[in-house]
Amino acid sequence: xxxxxxxxxxxxxxxxxxxxxxxxxxxxxxxxxxxxxxxxxxxxxxxxxxxxxxxxxxxxxxxxxxxxxxxxxxxxxxxxxxxxxxxxxxxxxxxxxxxxxxxxxxxxxxxxxxxxxxxxxxxxxxxxxxxxxxxxxxxxxxxxxxxxxxxxxxxxxxxxxxxxxxxxxxxxxxxxxxxxxxxxxxxxxxxxxxxxxxxxxxxxxxxxxxxxxxxxxxxxxxxxxxxxxxxxxxxxxxxxxxxxxxxxxxxxxxxxxxxxxxxxxxxxxxxxxxxxxxxxxxxxxxxxxxxxxxxxxxxxxxxxxxxxxxxxxxxxxxxxxxxxxxxxxxxxx
Numbered sequence: 001x002x003x004x005x006x007x008x009x010x011x012x013x014x015x016x017x018x019x020x021x022x023x024x025x026x027x028x029x030x031x032x033x034x035x036x037x038x039x040x041x042x043x044x045x046x047x048x049x050x051x052x053x054x055x056x057x058x059x060x061x062x063x064x065x066x067x068x069x070x071x072x073x074x075x076x077x078x079x080x081x082x083x084x085x086x087x088x089x090x091x092x093x094x095x096x097x098x099x100x101x102x103x104x105x106x107x108x109x110x111x112x113x114x115x116x117x118x119x120x121x122x123x124x125x126x127x128x129x130x131x132x133x134x135x136x137x138x139x140x141x142x143x144x145x146x147x148x149x150x151x152x153x154x155x156x157x158x159x160x161x162x163x164x165x166x167x168x169x170x171x172x173x174x175x176x177x178x179x180x181x182x183x184x185x186x187x188x189x190x191x192x193x194x195x196x197x198x199x200x201x202x203x204x205x206x207x208x209x210x211x212x213x214x215x216x217x218x219x220x221x222x223x224x225x226x227x228x229x230x231x232x233x234x235x236x237x238x239x240x241x242x243x244x245x246x247x248x249x250x251x252x253x254x255x256x257x258x259x260x261x262x263x264x265x266x267x268x269x270x271x272x273x274x275x276x277x278x279x280x281x282x283x284x285x286x287x288x289x290x291x292x293x294x295x296x297x298x299x300x301x302x303x304x305x306x307x308x309x310x311x312x313x314x315x316x317x318x319x320x321x322x323x324x325x326x327x328x329x330x331x332x333x
Contacts (some may be wrong), residue, residue: 029058032065032100039093041075041085043110049081051095051102066096075106087327110328112320118183119312123170128157129178134312138179143220143298149179162308163201163251169308177215177296184287184314192216192286195259197317199325201309206248207232210301213254215293216284224297225285226256226268238285239266239278246270251308253326257316260285267316272326274319 031054041047053060067077071091076084083093088110094103119134129137139157140149156176162169172178184193200213212224228234232245234254246252258266260280268276294310295302317325 027055027058029053029060029097029100030055032095032097032102034095034102034104036104039083039104039106041083041106041108043085043088043108043112045085047083049077049083049093049095049104051081053097060097064097068094068096070094074108110324112324114317114321114324115313115315117311118314119180119310121178121180121310122167123159123162123308124168126159128159128170134183135181137294140177140179140220140293140296141175143175143296145221147220149293151176160306163203167308169201169203169306171304171306172295173304174300174302177220177302178294178310180292180294180310180312181290182287182292182312184312186286186289190286191289192260192283193289194261194264194286195314195316196287197255197257197313197315198292199256199309199311200254200307201251202254203251203306203308204228204246204248205304205306207246209303210297211305212295212297212302213256215296215298216287217298218288218291218293220293220296220298222284222298224293224301226254227297227301234268234270235276235278238282239268239280240276242268242270242276244270244273244275255317255322255325257318257322258285259316267319269319269322272323274322 033052033054035050039047051062051065067079067081069075069077069091074087074089074091076086077093085108088108090107092103092105094101117133120132121137122132138150139154141151141153142148156173158171160169160171184196186193198214204211208230210230211228213226215224225236227236228246229241233241235241253271255269260283262281264280266278266280267274295305
């Protein structure tokens with residue numbers, strides 16, 4: 001006849017057996033592994049990094065693993081190891097649990113290519129006419145019969161602080177402008193340059209006045225080609241105006257991209273977003289074969305304006321290229 005002690009002994013043995021079996025099924029983690037040693041992605045794509053404990057049946061919940069990026073301006077990662085691209089560049093994605101961690105170097109490439117600038121002016125030095133790319137600017141003044149290009153009067157050009165602490169800008173007074181030798185070429189037989197892109201980083205002190213961006217007529221005896229009208233919209237009568245408006249005392253980036261002629265078009269981008277598009281066939285929108293006047297108008301529709309950067313391209317940039325410029329190069333945001 002079995003005693004109560006025998007039953008207790010048997011129960012303890014059974015409990016110990018179950019405990020040992022459980023330990024065998026749930027061993028402690030000794031390391032972690034990931035399914036890749038590096039990761040290359042195109043901008044806009046995402047990817048999953050998978051982590052496993054060592055041994056795979058270790059007593060650990062993979063949902064407790066901690067994920068991080070050492071540069072979230074390049075890529076971010078979710079708590080489940082999904083990598084989201086942000087900008088072209090490199091960073092490291094790390095997964096950690098306790099004292100164990102693994103890192104994956106990530107390279108992100110932007111498939112969008114922005115062509116080289118033909119002219120680029122940043123107004124950083126003592127001489128505000130100096131070019132970063134292309135030829136130096138020339139000071140201009142007046143319009144029509146009173147035009148002076150070049151002019152010895154530089155009083156309408158003042159160096160000021162730019163959008164960031166480490167850069168400068170220029171304040172251009174009413175009636176003054178720059179002449180730029182743009183370096184663009186026209187197809188054989190064309191009297192003007194039909195395709196181009198212009199970029200202006202600018203700030204206005206107030207709405208209620210007219211501001212101009214460029215003039216294609218070399219005697220400066222007609223209206224400029226792109227304006228901010230008193231309500232703050234961007235455009236010109238021939239193309240219409242944007243619904244979007246400019247905010248006073250804030251830095252903005254305007255990109256004008258297009259070509260004139262049959263099937264011609266003009267696109268206005270403000271701070272990276274397309275704000276207006278128009279069909280254009282008027283030769284006024286083609287550039288003189290040698291020069292363009294920047295910030296010029298013939299009859300005073302060119303109130304004081306601040307400019308931190310101007311650039312010109314031979315090609316009409318598309319929306320993706322404009323967005324890349326805004327992300328990768330702009331000092332404004």
